[in-house]
Amino acid sequence: MGEILQYLLTGLSLGGIYALVALGFYIMWEASKAANFTHGDVYMFGAVVTVVLVEKGLPVVLAAPIAIAAAAVIGALIERLLVRPFNKEPNAIGWMLTTIAAGIMIESMATITYGPLGRPLPSPLAEQPIRFGGAGIYPQEMLLPIAAVAAMFGLEAFYRRTTLGRAMRAVAFNRTAAGLMGINPNRIALIAFALAAAIGAFAGILVAPVVQAMPAMGSLIGLKAFGVAIVAGIANARGVVIVGICYGVIEKFIEGYISTGARNAVGFTLMILALLLFPQGIFGRREVVKV
Amino acid sequence: MIWNFLRSTSRGPALLAGTALVLSLSIAPANAQKAEPCIAGSWELTGALAHTGLAIKMGIDAAVDEINEAGGVLGQKLRVIAYDDQGEPSRAVDNARRIGERDNCIIMIGGYRTPNALAIRTVLSEIGQPWMGVISAGTRVIEWENGKNEWMFRVSAKDRWVAPFLVDHALQRTKNKKIGFMFEATGWGQGAVPDVEAAAKAKGTALVGKETFNIADQDMSAQLIRLRDAGADTLIFYTVDRETDAILRSMDRIGYKPTIVSAWGIGVQLGKTAGPLTEGVLVHGTFAWTGQLSPRAQKVWERIKAKENLKDPSELVLPSGTANAYDAVYVIAEALKIAGAYDKTKLRDAFYQVKYEGIIANYNPAFERTVERHDAILPAHYKLLAYHKGILLPVAQTPHALRF
Numbered sequence: 001m002g003e004i005l006q007y008l009l010t011g012l013s014l015g016g017i018y019a020l021v022a023l024g025f026y027i028m029w030e031a032s033k034a035a036n037f038t039h040g041d042v043y044m045f046g047a048v049v050t051v052v053l054v055e056k057g058l059p060v061v062l063a064a065p066i067a068i069a070a071a072a073v074i075g076a077l078i079e080r081l082l083v084r085p086f087n088k089e090p091n092a093i094g095w096m097l098t099t100i101a102a103g104i105m106i107e108s109m110a111t112i113t114y115g116p117l118g119r120p121l122p123s124p125l126a127e128q129p130i131r132f133g134g135a136g137i138y139p140q141e142m143l144l145p146i147a148a149v150a151a152m153f154g155l156e157a158f159y160r161r162t163t164l165g166r167a168m169r170a171v172a173f174n175r176t177a178a179g180l181m182g183i184n185p186n187r188i189a190l191i192a193f194a195l196a197a198a199i200g201a202f203a204g205i206l207v208a209p210v211v212q213a214m215p216a217m218g219s220l221i222g223l224k225a226f227g228v229a230i231v232a233g234i235a236n237a238r239g240v241v242i243v244g245i246c247y248g249v250i251e252k253f254i255e256g257y258i259s260t261g262a263r264n265a266v267g268f269t270l271m272i273l274a275l276l277l278f279p280q281g282i283f284g285r286r287e288v289v290k291v
Numbered sequence: 292m293i294w295n296f297l298r299s300t301s302r303g304p305a306l307l308a309g310t311a312l313v314l315s316l317s318i319a320p321a322n323a324q325k326a327e328p329c330i331a332g333s334w335e336l337t338g339a340l341a342h343t344g345l346a347i348k349m350g351i352d353a354a355v356d357e358i359n360e361a362g363g364v365l366g367q368k369l370r371v372i373a374y375d376d377q378g379e380p381s382r383a384v385d386n387a388r389r390i391g392e393r394d395n396c397i398i399m400i401g402g403y404r405t406p407n408a409l410a411i412r413t414v415l416s417e418i419g420q421p422w423m424g425v426i427s428a429g430t431r432v433i434e435w436e437n438g439k440n441e442w443m444f445r446v447s448a449k450d451r452w453v454a455p456f457l458v459d460h461a462l463q464r465t466k467n468k469k470i471g472f473m474f475e476a477t478g479w480g481q482g483a484v485p486d487v488e489a490a491a492k493a494k495g496t497a498l499v500g501k502e503t504f505n506i507a508d509q510d511m512s513a514q515l516i517r518l519r520d521a522g523a524d525t526l527i528f529y530t531v532d533r534e535t536d537a538i539l540r541s542m543d544r545i546g547y548k549p550t551i552v553s554a555w556g557i558g559v560q561l562g563k564t565a566g567p568l569t570e571g572v573l574v575h576g577t578f579a580w581t582g583q584l585s586p587r588a589q590k591v592w593e594r595i596k597a598k599e600n601l602k603d604p605s606e607l608v609l610p611s612g613t614a615n616a617y618d619a620v621y622v623i624a625e626a627l628k629i630a631g632a633y634d635k636t637k638l639r640d641a642f643y644q645v646k647y648e649g650i651i652a653n654y655n656p657a658f659e660r661t662v663e664r665h666d667a668i669l670p671a672h673y674k675l676l677a678y679h680k681g682i683l684l685p686v687a688q689t690p691h692a693l694r695f
Contacts, residue, residue: 003516006545010510108337116341117608118533120564129544136544211509212536212564216339220507256513260504261476 040222
C-alpha cells in the first residue's frame, strides 16, 4: 500500500511538471498554430536565472519574478525572430528547425556561462518530506500539480473574462476573421509566446529546489511535455493538464511494477497507441475545414 | 654491384626510383615515432560533462607548469593541447587521429568517459600513439579482450579493482550482510555489474538486489522501495552527482537510510546540492584535496588555486581526477627522461622502467609488461573518502571512520 501511495505522490509531482510545460505548448499553438521547441530550455532558463540571482544575494521572492519576466521577454523574442518569419505559409514548418536550433544554442550558452553542474535553489519546502502511509513527499513537490491546475483555471478565466484573453481566443478560432475585427494576430502571438515562456519558467523555478538547476534539465522534459500536449489534443487546456498529470503517474507505476528501463519505451508506446485511437488527441476535436 | 646492375639496365632509373620509394616507405614508421613535446588531451570541455575536462586540465597544467619552470624535459618545454570531445566517442576518435597524426604529440591524455577510451583503442594501435588515462576507469580500457594492449596506460582507478574495494567496505559496514547495488544505465554503470557481482561472490556473499536508472531521472523511489523491501542495509553505488542527488532525496522521501559505499562518480558537487543528505556517504577515490595535505600536495594546491582563481579545495570538483592528471604528467616526464628522446616507441618502453613518487602513490614501478599492470594506481593506493558537513574528506578525518 505504501509503495502505491509513493508512486502516486511522486507521479503527481512529475505529472505537474509535464502539465505546466505542456500548457505552454497549448498557449503557443492556440495563438500561432506553431510550437516553440525551446520551451524546455525556457523552463531551464527560469530555474538557472533564479539560482544565479539568489546566489548574488537577491531574495527568492524577488529573483523568481525577475527570472519569469526575463523568460517572457525571451519567449516574445523567439516568436518575433524565430517563429513568425518562418510561419507565414499555412503549412510552414521552418519554425521547427529554428526553434530546435535556438534550444540547442540556449543550452550551450547556459553551459558556458553557468557551468554544467547542478546547483541548489534553497527552499524551506524542500528540506523535510511529509511522510504518511509508508510514503513521503516534499511539500515543494506537491506545489507542482497544484500549480498546474491553478494555471489551467487561471488561463480559462483569463481567456473568458479579459479583453486580451478573448482576443487570443478569437485568434485561435479564426486568425483571419480576428484580424478583420481589428485584432492584431501577430501581437497576440507575441503575447502568447511571452505568457507560455513565463509559465514554463515558473515551472522550472518550482522544481529547482528538488532537482537542482542545470543547463541540461529541460530538454527531455520539453520533449515529453510536447508529447503530452499532442496526445491530449493540443487545443484543450484541461485535457493537457489531465494527460500531463496522468502521464507522470503512469511513468511512476511503470517504474515500480515493470522496470525503470521500460519507462520511456512503454510511456512513448502508450502515447503512440493513444494517438492511433484518438488521432485528434484524447481531448481534441476534429477540425472542420470548409473547402 | 646492385648499383652497377641498376645503372646498366634500360629500366635502371625507374628501378632506382622505385627502390628509393620502397626504402623511404620502409623507414617511414621509424621516423613517425619522432614526436613533438606536446601533451594533448581529448576531454569533455563543453556540455554536461565540461567540469570533468576542466578538472583534468587543472592537474595537467599544474604539473606542466612546474616541469617547464624547472627547464622542461630533455631540454624542451612541454606544451598542452586540449581538444573537446563533448563526451562523444566519435569526436574522441577524430581527436585521437588529430593528436597522433597531425599534431604528432608524444602522448595523448584521456578524458572522463570510458566509452570514449574504448572507442579509440584501435586507432591508437594503428598509429602507434601512447595514451594515458587519468579518469575513465573501465576495465577493458586497459585489459583488452585479446590481451594486446601496447599503447594504453593509466594513472587512475580500474573498475575490476574498485569493485572488491567497495564490496570490502560494504561488508565491513553492513549489519545484516544484505548489500544492494544501484547503478546508472550507462556503459560505466552496466559494465560494473559483473565486477561487483564477482567481487561479492569472491567474498562469499551475493547482492540482494540490483537496480538501475536512466541519466537525468529525478526520482528513484521505485528502485529504492525494492531494495528496502529486499532488506538491503548497505548499498553500493555506481552513480554520478546529479542522479545521486535524486537518489538521496528519494531515500529521504521514503525514510530509507542505508549505508552508502560509492564508486567515484560522485564528487564534491554533491555535497553542495544535497547538503545534509550526504552525511556519511562513503566514496572511493585516489586523492582528496580537502583536509590535511602533504607539503608537496599543498604546494600543488596553492599553484592551482592561484592559476584557476579558486578559494577552497572543495572547488576542485573531481579531486581524484585532478590529482591523477598531475601525477600522470610526472610519470610521462620521467619516462621521457629514461627514453632519452621524444620517440613514441621509446616512451612506451620506458614506462615500464619508471619509478616515481607522486602525490597519490609511490609508483614502483609505474607499469609492468602484463595485461593488468598498465594501471599505475594499485588497489593498495585506493582511498576511502566520506562526506562530512557537505565536504568530501578522507574518512579518517571524519566521524565516519570505523573505530575498532
